[in-house]
Amino acid sequence: MLGFNIFAAKLEMFVLSGLLSGAAGGAYALLFGYVGSTFASFQYSIEALLFTLLGGAGTLLGPLVGVVLMVTMIDKLSELTSAYLLVIGVVLIALVLWFPKGLLGTIRERWAPWLM
Structure with a gap:
């Protein structure tokens, strides 16, 4: 218009x-x-969506927070165990259950409406 x-x-x-x-x-x-062809695998193609889900899709800083948290979590868990993707999957399922709009989206909705 x-x-x-x-x-x-x-x-x-x-x-x-x-x-x-x-x-x-x-x-x-x-x-x-x-x-190599491993960069076309499911793990790499879904990462951008997972970063956004973790931080919060409707927020400005949510994807950035999601990238920082997810990369840190992958780095630290891969040092501890070879089954780090299983742990990350459980964490993401818990996140979707308790923080359906991502971390910053849920924090903004519940406690801080001024948050970007």
Whole structure:
């Protein structure tokens, strides 16, 4: 209603997203000289969704908090056990049960409505 071409804006963001993803993959391949088929596995393809779920999808800082917590949790648990993905799965199930809007989303809803 404001005169913006929504289709063009969505297409532009889609192309920009693909460009950045492709550049990141190319940089990884140049850095290590090899990109195996394991990067197309379920674990890596679902990580971005899990980061957002952990932090809170409707918040500005939620995905950032989710990335920090998840990477730290994966790093510390992988030092302790080889079954760290099982522990992370249980933690994520508990998170969805008790914090359905993510950590920051639930905190914002219950205690701090000013939180971004």
